Amino acid sequence: MEQIKILLNESDIPRQWYNLAADLPTPLLPPLGPDGKPVSPDMLAPVFPMNLIEQEVSQQRWIDIPEEILNILYRWRPAPLRRARYLEKYLDTPARIYYKDESTSPPGSHKPNTAVAQAWYNKQFGIKKLTTETGAGQWGSALAFACQIIGLECKVFMVRISFDQKPFRKMMMQTWGANCVASPSPETNAGRKILKDMPNTPGSLGIAISEAIEQAVTDPKGQTRYSLGSVLNHVLLHQTIIGLEAKKQLKMINEKPDIVIGCAGGGSNFAGLSFPFVADKINGDDIKIVPVEPTACPTMTRAPFVYDFGDTACTTPLLAMHSLGHSFVPPPIHAGGLRYHGMAPLVCQAIVEGLLEPRAYHQLKSYEAAITWARTEGFIPAPETSQAIAAVIDEAQKAKQERKEKVILFCYSGHGLMDLTGYDAYLSGKLTDYELPQEEMNKYLKELKNYPKAEARKTGKW
Amino acid sequence: MEQIKILLNESDIPRQWYNLAADLPTPLLPPLGPDGKPVSPDMLAPVFPMNLIEQEVSQQRWIDIPEEILNILYRWRPAPLRRARYLEKYLDTPARIYYKDESTSPPGSHKPNTAVAQAWYNKQFGIKKLTTETGAGQWGSALAFACQIIGLECKVFMVRISFDQKPFRKMMMQTWGANCVASPSPETNAGRKILKDMPNTPGSLGIAISEAIEQAVTDPKGQTRYSLGSVLNHVLLHQTIIGLEAKKQLKMINEKPDIVIGCAGGGSNFAGLSFPFVADKINGDDIKIVPVEPTACPTMTRAPFVYDFGDTACTTPLLAMHSLGHSFVPPPIHAGGLRYHGMAPLVCQAIVEGLLEPRAYHQLKSYEAAITWARTEGFIPAPETSQAIAAVIDEAQKAKQERKEKVILFCYSGHGLMDLTGYDAYLSGKLTDYELPQEEMNKYLKELKNYPKAEARKTGKW
Numbered sequence: 029m030e031q032i033k034i035l036l037n038e039s040d041i042p043r044q045w046y047n048l049a050a051d052l053p054t055p056l057l058p059p060l061g062p063d064g065k066p067v068s069p070d071m072l073a074p075v076f077p078m079n080l081i082e083q084e085v086s087q088q089r090w091i092d093i094p095e096e097i098l099n100i101l102y103r104w105r106p107a108p109l110r111r112a113r114y115l116e117k118y119l120d121t122p123a124r125i126y127y128k129d130e131s132t133s134p135p136g137s138h139k140p141n142t143a144v145a146q147a148w149y150n151k152q153f154g155i156k157k158l159t160t161e162t163g164a165g166q167w168g169s170a171l172a173f174a175c176q177i178i179g180l181e182c183k184v185f186m187v188r189i190s191f192d193q194k195p196f197r198k199m200m201m202q203t204w205g206a207n208c209v210a211s212p213s214p215e216t217n218a219g220r221k222i223l224k225d226m227p228n229t230p231g232s233l234g235i236a237i238s239e240a241i242e243q244a245v246t247d248p249k250g251q252t253r254y255s256l257g258s259v260l261n262h263v264l265l266h267q268t269i270i271g272l273e274a275k276k277q278l279k280m281i282n283e284k285p286d287i288v289i290g291c292a293g294g295g296s297n298f299a300g301l302s303f304p305f306v307a308d309k310i311n312g313d314d315i316k317i318v319p320v321e322p323t324a325c326p327t328m329t330r331a332p333f334v335y336d337f338g339d340t341a342c343t344t345p346l347l348a349m350h351s352l353g354h355s356f357v358p359p360p361i362h363a364g365g366l367r368y369h370g371m372a373p374l375v376c377q378a379i380v381e382g383l384l385e386p387r388a389y390h391q392l393k394s395y396e397a398a399i400t401w402a403r404t405e406g407f408i409p410a411p412e413t414s415q416a417i418a419a420v421i422d423e424a425q426k427a428k429q430e431r432k433e434k435v436i437l438f439c440y441s442g443h444g445l446m447d448l449t450g451y452d453a454y455l456s457g458k459l460t461d462y463e464l465p466q467e468e469m470n471k472y473l474k475e476l477k478n479y480p481k482a483e484a485r486k487t488g489k490w
Numbered sequence: 491m492e493q494i495k496i497l498l499n500e501s502d503i504p505r506q507w508y509n510l511a512a513d514l515p516t517p518l519l520p521p522l523g524p525d526g527k528p529v530s531p532d533m534l535a536p537v538f539p540m541n542l543i544e545q546e547v548s549q550q551r552w553i554d555i556p557e558e559i560l561n562i563l564y565r566w567r568p569a570p571l572r573r574a575r576y577l578e579k580y581l582d583t584p585a586r587i588y589y590k591d592e593s594t595s596p597p598g599s600h601k602p603n604t605a606v607a608q609a610w611y612n613k614q615f616g617i618k619k620l621t622t623e624t625g626a627g628q629w630g631s632a633l634a635f636a637c638q639i640i641g642l643e644c645k646v647f648m649v650r651i652s653f654d655q656k657p658f659r660k661m662m663m664q665t666w667g668a669n670c671v672a673s674p675s676p677e678t679n680a681g682r683k684i685l686k687d688m689p690n691t692p693g694s695l696g697i698a699i700s701e702a703i704e705q706a707v708t709d710p711k712g713q714t715r716y717s718l719g720s721v722l723n724h725v726l727l728h729q730t731i732i733g734l735e736a737k738k739q740l741k742m743i744n745e746k747p748d749i750v751i752g753c754a755g756g757g758s759n760f761a762g763l764s765f766p767f768v769a770d771k772i773n774g775d776d777i778k779i780v781p782v783e784p785t786a787c788p789t790m791t792r793a794p795f796v797y798d799f800g801d802t803a804c805t806t807p808l809l810a811m812h813s814l815g816h817s818f819v820p821p822p823i824h825a826g827g828l829r830y831h832g833m834a835p836l837v838c839q840a841i842v843e844g845l846l847e848p849r850a851y852h853q854l855k856s857y858e859a860a861i862t863w864a865r866t867e868g869f870i871p872a873p874e875t876s877q878a879i880a881a882v883i884d885e886a887q888k889a890k891q892e893r894k895e896k897v898i899l900f901c902y903s904g905h906g907l908m909d910l911t912g913y914d915a916y917l918s919g920k921l922t923d924y925e926l927p928q929e930e931m932n933k934y935l936k937e938l939k940n941y942p943k944a945e946a947r948k949t950g951k952w
Contacts, residue, residue, distance in 0.1 A: 032564045035497050102494045103576070103868045114565070114639075132594065134868035136907065176865050177576075196658075199910035202917055203864050402665050403638050406565045406596035445598065445907050448661035455664055 030113055034126075034277040036106035042272040043093055045265045048303040048374055050089035051310050054485040056261075056377050057348035060335060064480050067345045074245045075254050077153035080146065083262040091265065093145075100144045100177055104133045105269070109277035110440075114404045116424070123427035124283070125420060127440040128274045128301055135200065137410065137442030138297045139170030139257055142266035146255045147174040156251040157181035159244045161211065161236030163293070163367055164190050164412070165197025166442055167257030172206030185211035185219075185239045187367075188231035196446050211236035218242050218341045232357045233368045234340030241343050258294025259338065259347075259372045267300025274437060275304055285315060285437040287423050291415040292319035292328065292386075295372030301439040303374075306383055309490070318423075319375060319386050320415045322394070324462040325358045327351065327371045328379060328386035330469065335479045336370060348482040349376040352464070353472030359462050366412050369472075382490035389418045390461040395454040397421050398444065410442035411450050492575055496588075496739040498568035504734040505555055507727045510765040510836055512551035513772050516947040518723075518839055519810035522797060526942050529807045536707045537716050539615035542608060545724040553727065555607075562606045562639055566595045567731070571739035572902075576866045578886070585889035586745070587882060589902040590736045590763055597662065599872065599904030600759045601632030601719055604728035608717045609636040618713040619643035621706045623673065623698030625755070625829055626652050626874070627659025628904055629719030634668035644668035647675060647701045649829075650693035658908050673698035680704050680803045694819045695830045696802030703805050720756025721800060721809075721834045729762025736899060737766055747777060747899040749885050753877040754781035754790065754848075757834030763901040765836075768845055771952070780885075781837060781848050782877045784856070786924040787820045789813065789833045790841060790848035792931065797941045800832060810944040811838040814926070815934030821924050828874050831934075844952035851880045852923040857916040859883050860906065872904035873912050 049056060058066035069081045076084070083091065098105075112125040130138035150158060158180055162168030168184035175182035184206055191198060191210040201208040211231050212219035218238035222229060229235075237256070244254035256263060278284065288305045290298030298319045309315045321328055327350045336351035338344035349370045356369040378384050398414035400421065401407070409417060416438045427434040444451065453459050511518060520528035531543045538546070545553065560567075574587040592600035612620060620642055624630030630646035637644035646668055653660060653672040663670040673693050674681035680700035684691060691697075699718070706716035718725060740746065750767045752760030760781045771777045783790055789812045798813035800806035811832045818831040840846050860876035862883065863869070871879060878900045889896040906913065915921050 030561075030564075031500060033500065035499075038493055038495065099492075102492075134864075134870065173868060177868060196907075196910045199914045200870065200907075203861065203870055203910070203913045205865065399665065402596075403667065406635060406639060408596065408662065408665055445658075445662075448658045448665070451665045452661045 032111055032113060034109040034281055036273055036277055038102055038106065040276060041098060041101070041106050042269055042276070044090040045093060046268040046272060046304050046307065047086060047089055047091060047265055048306060048378070049261060050087050051307050052377055053310065053381055053487045053489065054377065056373055057482055057484060059345035059347055060480055061345055075241060077150050077155055077253055079149045079153055080262050083265055084260060094148065097145050097148050101141070106273045107132055109274055112405055115401060118400070118404045119421065119424050119428065121424040121428045122431060123424040123434040123436050125424060125436045126278065126283070127438050128270055129440045130270060130297065131407070131440055131443035135166065135169040135173050136445065137166040137170065138267060138270060138300060138439070139167050140173055141269055141300065142257065142263045142296065143170040143174035144177070145266040147171070147178040147180055150253055151178050151180060154251070155180065155253045157183065157247070158253060158255045159183045159185070159240040160255045160257065161185045161233055161240045162257070163187050163233050164447065165194055168208060169197050169200040169204070170257065171255055172201040172204040175206065176204040182206035183243065184208040185213060185236040187211055187233060187236050188229070193449060194446060211239050213239060215239070216242045229357065232340060234354055237339035238341035238343050241339065258296040258368070259370065261374055263296050264299040264303065264372055264374055267296045268303050270297070270300035270439060271302060271304035274301060278437070283435050286434045287316045287318065287436045289318045289320060289416050289419050289423070289436065289438040291366060291412045291441060292321055292371065292375065293366040293412060294368050295319070295375040297439045297441040299372060299375055306378060309383055317384050318419055319384055320419045321386065321388050322366050322415060323388045323390050324464060325352065325367050326388050326464055327369070329388045330464070332473065333376060333380055333482050333484060334476050335482045336476055338370060346479060347373050348484065349373050350379065351476070352469060353475055355475060356472045366415065377484060380484040380486055382486065387419055389415050391459055392461050394418045395451070395459065398451070408444040409440065410444045411447050413441045416441070494573055494575060496571040496743055498735055498739055500564055500568065502738060503560060503563070503568050504731055504738070506552040507555060508730040508734060508766050508769065509548060509551055509553060509727055510768060510840070511723060512549050513769050514839055515772065515843055515949045515951065516839065518835055519944055519946060521807035521809055522942055523807055537703060539612050539617055539715055541611045541615055542724050545727060546722060555731070556610065559607050559610050563603070568735045569594055569732070571736055574867055577863060580862070580866045581883065581886050581890065583886040583890045584893060585886040585896040585898050587886060587898045588740065588745070589900050590732055591902045592732060592759065593869070593902055593905035597628065597631040597635050598907065599628040599632065600729060600732060600762060600901070601629050602635055603731055603762065604719065604725045604758065605632040605636035606639070607728040609633070609640040609642055612715055613640050613642055616713070617642065617715045619645065620715060620717045621645045621647070621702040622717045622719065623647045623695055623702045624719070625649050625695050627656055627908070630670060631659050631662040631666070632719065633717055634663040634666040637668065638666040645705065646670040647673035647698040649673055649695060649698050650691070655911060656908060673701050675701060677701070678704045691819070694802060696816055699801035700803035700805050703801065720758040720830070721832065723836055725758050726761040726765065726834055726836055729758045730765050732759070732762035732901060733764060733766035736763060740899070745897050748896045749778045749780065749898045751780045751782065751878050751881050751885070751898065751900040753828060753874045753903060754783055754833065754837065755828035755874060756830050757781070757837040759901045759903040761834060761837055768840060771845055779846050780881055781846055782881045783848065783850050784828050784877060785850045785852050786926060787814065787829050788850050788926055789831070791850040794935065795838060795842055795944050795946060796938050797944045798832060798938055808941060809835050810946065811835050812841065813938070814931060815937055817937060818934045828877065839946060842946040842948055844948065849881055851877050853921055854923050856880045857913070857921065860913070870906040871902065872906045873909050875903045878903070
């Protein structure tokens, strides 16, 4: 009998989140307001509750997880760490491949780790309703679930192409009592303006964010706030439970990863798994840490490190990040969760520092990896997760060539049961590869040239 | 911290299946051939491999699970036993509710427990291809998964109404490399005949079974066999790993069930969980064991115990079971897996003996239970599973009225992520209740009046 699942007892769940901001060799560049000056916590108060804003700007290394949040997470946490023995055998690799299985949550992804925390902090702050945006629907369904369990109203603006292609996510949100509309919608000024200019737009996360923020800040009673599923520091913080659990589980079997891999759209599942290991790398461990993105939306691998808005309508503060420009609307690739124009500032700062080695994969290669996974391990991965699997397979094959017993750890961020139309399109030969042309990229980036420069300091240590 | 998950190590997985036939107070009535005489194992040889036929007729109490089968099941087994603490709190019941979570398998239901075993035994016997039928698609996707992992071709005849309503199950099967067609199909004599007589039929499991058997027995090379996902003795046998694991897990926390509940279409998940507890009941334990079915297809609660064919085209032997008549085509309720005209002979014999207390629920009550579950426990159950949840809620409320600390155990047979159209229909008020009218039932039953009588002996002990 060969062990497949490394399980942690509920009593061994991590009781603190890890904040990479405390350990980054160079401090994060601050978000800037319209005047080009750093925004103060107060300026964010119409958008987020103050307890989350405190986490957003915190420099504290460890932050306690409230017991009430853990009591909700126990529905599926601690999540299993699994060994991909069947894929290892198929690849005939000396590498040992472990994956943290975040697909076991009710909505089927890592997203509820922060959705539950955010809903809980908002509820504590007296908020009655949350608004948000969603791409493929993983985030929207996670927030719908969390709001239902905690007792908040939930309104979701869903990127139109996913709303149309993936009606089942919308039904999930409704099952959990949320109100889900296609974005751009006629319900907000931002939505109406875009519908007028581009009535057939497939929508984008940037547009949907603008709509959700607008609806939160215009609540006359002031009891609505906005919730974001990725990018921000407090979101990444809540996700670190993934990596902290994985660390405990690997310790149980005396393993340490040589390579840590995750797909990155806004960066949250990648950061959640990897940041506790980035800390080890800062402390001298020899670990290769790889965020993976699609070639259709090459934020980390090709976009410059700049100050840019988080949304299309330029509502948010300017964030220092790798960005394709806030007007960028990616082509309708099926990995809907990996289509954001920017990337989490914490992830970007770690890239600037040389702590991470980003990589991009084509859609067809990802689906090929997904099919290999489904036909060996058995489980059907989300299209986003498949990007990580493509990198895992490459690393496992490299280990075979080098005859090295590498330990690979990756984040299985979600299952693909709600995304089978993508598999259908791939298997019937209807998908094609796409690489963002440089001239198109330059067009979007031109808008940013008058913004403040994001000049991050590099220590040159990695 | 209150424990939610009771987890079993891989090394503690049960290593034998339990065969209720060895302990039933009265022996099963034998299947009969066209001549009215019991069929011999040889007569089943064109349909099933001999190693499975041996299990079908076995009277041995414990049958070893081959190590190679366990090595496949470890992908998701042992399955978690969970306590529904959040539902308990919501109902404010003194009952303790445990559920065996069979939704964690790759296809999302209990079905692969037998699919893997059947595929493995067929492969051992030199078979190259399996054919089968599927209703909601849970069985077809499970067999597709198993055949892919074990290396067999797989052909699935899917009941047309589900094929049309649930294209995602078909995509799952294709992801695992199977060939899935709508039934009735033009590929078989049975299918062509029915399409000619009833071109707009929604199909039925009975019709699809006829097609799958026909395609198996007419393979000129003799390398194709048929695989059934429920009803037969060997199928129920393979599912007993559910109840055997649950028993070990309950023992870990010093609990014994007062009530055991499962939904029953053909009977396999119900039997899988309950038979090890039926054995305890035979040995004197005081346990209430409840199979649950829809009022739209009331096999156990209203149909007579008779000899009837397992399929519409009268291809199978006559089986002694509760049957609505092999021509019965139920209305298109959403619990596609609970629409079979018959019921597993082992389950029926246990009913005749008085060991089980069958119960029927309306569709609307089931969906109400499903929504309550999704909004408390968080996970979205399959429509079939919701029938069991409706009974669980009733029993928990009864325990509250009686102020008794009852222990309720049920089988969470699958998740509902592929069945969200049913939730959508329910939430938008499009679903109605349905009770099979007696005169319609009598019409189907009339056909059976010249068949041999099924006269089971009752010991009158329960």
